[in-house]
Amino acid sequence: MNNEHSTLSFMPYTYEFPRPSITVDCVVFGLDREHKLKILLIQRNLEPFKGEWALPGGFVRIDETLEAAALRELREETGIETVFLEQLYTFGKLDRDPRERVITVAYYALVNLWEYQIRAATDASDAAWFTVDALPSLAFDHDRIVQTALKRLQGKLRYEPIGFELLPEKFTLFQLQKLYETVLGQELDKRNFRKKILNMNLLIALDEFQQDVSHRAARLYQFDRLQYEQLKEKGFNFEI
Amino acid sequence: MNNEHSTLSFMPYTYEFPRPSITVDCVVFGLDREHKLKILLIQRNLEPFKGEWALPGGFVRIDETLEAAALRELREETGIETVFLEQLYTFGKLDRDPRERVITVAYYALVNLWEYQIRAATDASDAAWFTVDALPSLAFDHDRIVQTALKRLQGKLRYEPIGFELLPEKFTLFQLQKLYETVLGQELDKRNFRKKILNMNLLIALDEFQQDVSHRAARLYQFDRLQYEQLKEKGFNFEI
DNA sequence: GATAGTAGTGTAAAAAAAACACTATGTCAA
DNA sequence: TTGACATAGTGTTTTTTTTACACTACTATC
Numbered sequence A, B: 001m002n003n004e005h006s007t008l009s010f011m012p013y014t015y016e017f018p019r020p021s022i023t024v025d026c027v028v029f030g031l032d033r034e035h036k037l038k039i040l041l042i043q044r045n046l047e048p049f050k051g052e053w054a055l056p057g058g059f060v061r062i063d064e065t066l067e068a069a070a071l072r073e074l075r076e077e078t079g080i081e082t083v084f085l086e087q088l089y090t091f092g093k094l095d096r097d098p099r100e101r102v103i104t105v106a107y108y109a110l111v112n113l114w115e116y117q118i119r120a121a122t123d124a125s126d127a128a129w130f131t132v133d134a135l136p137s138l139a140f141d142h143d144r145i146v147q148t149a150l151k152r153l154q155g156k157l158r159y160e161p162i163g164f165e166l167l168p169e170k171f172t173l174f175q176l177q178k179l180y181e182t183v184l185g186q187e188l189d190k191r192n193f194r195k196k197i198l199n200m201n202l203l204i205a206l207d208e209f210q211q212d213v214s215h216r217a218a219r220l221y222q223f224d225r226l227q228y229e230q231l232k233e234k235g236f237n238f239e240i
Numbered sequence C: 001g002a003t004a005g006t007a008g009t010g011t012a013a014a015a016a017a018a019a020c021a022c023t024a025t026g027t028c029a030a
Numbered sequence D: 001t002t003g004a005c006a007t008a009g010t011g012t013t014t015t016t017t018t019t020a021c022a023c024t025a026c027t028a029t030c
Helices: A004-009 A066-078 A113-123 A142-159 A173-184 A190-199 A225-233 B004-009 B066-078 B113-123 B142-159 B173-184 B190-199 B225-233
Strands: A021-031 A037-043 A057-059 A084-091 A102-110 A127-131 A203-209 A219-223 B021-031 B037-043 B057-059 B084-091 B102-110 B127-131 B203-209 B219-223
Touching: A021 A066, A021 A142, A037 A066, A057 A066, A066 A084, A066 A102, A084 A142, A084 B084, A102 A142, A142 A173, A173 A190, A173 A219, B021 B066, B021 B142, B037 B066, B057 B066, B066 B084, B066 B102, B084 B142, B102 B142, B142 B173, B173 B190, B173 B219
Parallel strands: A021 A102, B021 B102
Antiparallel strands: A021 A037, A021 A057, A037 A127, A084 A102, A203 A219, B021 B037, B021 B057, B037 B127, B084 B102, B203 B219
């Protein structure tokens, strides 16, 4: 097939016709103290969609990878540094952006909101956490991106132990269960949940207990990342 | 956060610094008569990687969506028209292409090879099917893309009835089982497989049987797409 | 008529998941 | 100090799902 198409497919430097721009956008999930799932949004102070809320994100520079761009935008716009970050989907509809053709590679991030809540509020005066079932209307097609991210988070949580990314380093089984219930949108049986999660051998039971709670203090646990890596290698099933 | 970063994130038309180019690449899966999983590759006739095999693909035009670009490239380079096509992952490493910064949105496609085998061989003299476990060395990072596609196909097949896309309209349960065994890389129990797949109510048993086989002719079945859509709505579980 | 190759069928055992309720401990307020 | 409240923590039984397993039937070919 010695035709123009093959040629077009890998045209060298001289490629000069108009091309789409690439951005990254991040859906940052957090969990507040009332076990509500939150998303971090930025208020736009430029047209278009000035004043509306949008996902943190921005253009990909020529000398940085997609993931690097996502991490940079997160740092710049929200102060968030190290997080669980995973590619979600690439959105390429023609009219996503009213100004020009923009393709965006969406990522989703899980952060320990209990740690970052303050930073986001101070460093970025126009960044705020919103409960997922009470989101404002969003700029561009960001509502679609958020919906996609939510579905992915639910699907992922069922089969991979990623919930720990949303909790503090040390947490109780009760917190973990509430997390699953919130994200999956269904109640879980306490005893069955504890059996399942403990049988995975991913939790280290600490000799520490909750402080300053107005009820019996629960034991604290820690996620065993090393063990997780090893079990993942062996194709272990982490379904909840 | 009224700083340069927010501004940068949604800079208007005047955005003039160098930007990455975007391509699409397609991993096209097919299943041959010996129940071997195949991938369709194109032989490059331009530098770089001249003479090497690569995935069909090419630049995304400013006035077409990502999926349209993937379908166009497939049509142009291989003659394939209508297929199951789903976005796989977006690859954005800096040195993917030795000439310039190129980000590629990879798709994977499932086709009925029994129908297309001839077209690909005639329309595109430099297109050919390769068995997945005997692939030649590939141009760019296309081997990584293929590996990602393989994993995705396996994961997807376990939870969604997409195998039918690889078979002719009418097929036997034996063919279907072989498909699963090939893709998943494990043997399945005949009786258990039939029970499970028939209990999903996704198959229409036809009053037709195999022709021209040198053994007892098996009943032919058809995939019930309508039923599939309805069950999917209800959150039905299609795990095999 | 023997052989080769696939078609087609059910049951029992094992494993996994689901259902289910009470006692224990600590804080707070009356 | 006592009672109310909130969560901690713990096993067993039932149900469902999954797995293991073997023979007869049909058709073409040699």
